[in-house]
Amino acid sequence: MNDFLRGALAMAALAVGLFFVRYWRATRDRLFLMFSGAFWLLGLSWTLATLAPTLVEQSHALRFSAYVLIAIAVMDKNRRKKVER
Amino acid sequence: MAQIAYALGVLISILCAFLLIRSYRATGTPLLLWCSLCFVGLALNNVLLFADLFVVPQISLELWRSGTALVALLLMLIGLIWEES
Amino acid sequence: MSLSGESDERLRLFLHDSVKSYEELEALLFLARNPGREFSSNDVALALNGASGSLDDALKELATVGRLVAVSKPSAVTLYRYAPADELTRQCVTELETAYAERRMSVMQMLSANALERVRRAAMHRLADAFRLERGKK
Numbered sequence: 478m479n480d481f482l483r484g485a486l487a488m489a490a491l492a493v494g495l496f497f498v499r500y501w502r503a504t505r506d507r508l509f510l511m512f513s514g515a516f517w518l519l520g521l522s523w524t525l526a527t528l529a530p531t532l533v534e535q536s537h538a539l540r541f542s543a544y545v546l547i548a549i550a551v552m553d554k555n556r557r558k559k560v561e562r
Numbered sequence: 563m564a565q566i567a568y569a570l571g572v573l574i575s576i577l578c579a580f581l582l583i584r585s586y587r588a589t590g591t592p593l594l595l596w597c598s599l600c601f602v603g604l605a606l607n608n609v610l611l612f613a614d615l616f617v618v619p620q621i622s623l624e625l626w627r628s629g630t631a632l633v634a635l636l637l638m639l640i641g642l643i644w645e646e647s
Numbered sequence: 648m649s650l651s652g653e654s655d656e657r658l659r660l661f662l663h664d665s666v667k668s669y670e671e672l673e674a675l676l677f678l679a680r681n682p683g684r685e686f687s688s689n690d691v692a693l694a695l696n697g698a699s700g701s702l703d704d705a706l707k708e709l710a711t712v713g714r715l716v717a718v719s720k721p722s723a724v725t726l727y728r729y730a731p732a733d734e735l736t737r738q739c740v741t742e743l744e745t746a747y748a749e750r751r752m753s754v755m756q757m758l759s760a761n762a763l764e765r766v767r768r769a770a771m772h773r774l775a776d777a778f779r780l781e782r783g784k785k
Contacts, residue, residue, distance in 0.1 A: 582778075
C-alpha cells in the first residue's frame with residue numbers, strides 16, 4: 478500500500494515540477510525553476526525510498542535538499558526585488 | 563543534527579504556507595490558496611516524519627506520511643490545473 | 648492555410664504586445680486609416696459610434712505602448728495621432744488591417760486567446776510575488 482502511495486507521489490511530484498517549468502518559461506522567474514527542482518527532488522526522495530529502502534540516509538538527504546532549494550528560492554526572490562521590477 | 567534538518571523542513575513549509583495565505587487574502591487568486599494548502603500538507607508530512615523517527619520510533623507512520631504528502635501534492639495539482647481553465 | 652499560419656502567429660504576438668482590447672483595436676485602425684491627423688477621444692468615439700469613456704481608456708493604453716500612437720496636448724483636450732515607431736510596426740498594422748477586413752473572426756479569436764494568456768500570466772506573477780517577505784506589493 479505504501480509503495481502504491483509513493484508511486485502516486487512520485488508521479489504527482491513530476492507533474493507539479495512540469496507545471497512549474499512551464500511557469501518559469503512563461504515568466505522567466507527563477508523562483509519557478511527552483512520550485513520545480515525542489516518538487517522533483519522530493520519526487521526522487523520518494524522514489525528512492527520505495528525502490529531502494531536501504532538507502533534511507535540518501536533519501537532523507539534528497540528531501541532535505543528540496544527544502545533547502547525552496548529556502549534559497551524564497552531568499553533569492555527577496556534579495557533581487559531591488560534590482561528587478 | 564538530523565532533528566535540525568527535519569525541523570527546517572517544517573519551518574520552510576510553514577513559512578511558504580503563511581506567505582501564500584497572506585497573498586491569497588490580499589489578491590483572491592485561487593491558485594495561491596491551493597498552493598498554501600499544499601504547503602500546509604507538506605508541513606504536516608514533515609512533522610509526521612519527525613514523529614516517526616524520533617517520537618514514536620516503535621510504530622510506523624509510513625502510511626500517514628505518504629498519505630499527507632499525496633493529499634498535499636494533489637491539492638497543488640488541482641490548483642495548477644484549475645488555473646488553466 | 649498553413650502559409651498564413653506563420654503570419655497569424657506574428658499577428659497574434661503583435662496584438663499580444665500592443666492591443667489589449669476590441670476598443671483598442673478599433674481605435675488603432677481608425678487612427679491608421681487617417682494618418683497625419685489628430686483626434687480627441689470624443690472625435691474617435693463619434694466616428695466609431697462607441698462610448699467615449701472606454702475609447703478614452705483605449706487611446707491612453709495605446710499611447711503607453713509607445714510605438715503606435717503619439718499624444719499631444721495643445722489645450723485641455725488630449726489629441727491622438729497615428730505614429731508607428733518604425734517600418735516593421737507600420738507593416739504589422741497594415742497586416743492587421745487586412746486581416747481584420749478579411750478574417751475578422753480570426754482576429755477576434757486572437758484577442759480572446761491573448762486575454763486568457765494575460766490572466767494566466769498574472770496569476771503566475773502573483774504566485775511568485777507571494778514569496779516576497781515584505782508587504783507593499785499589492
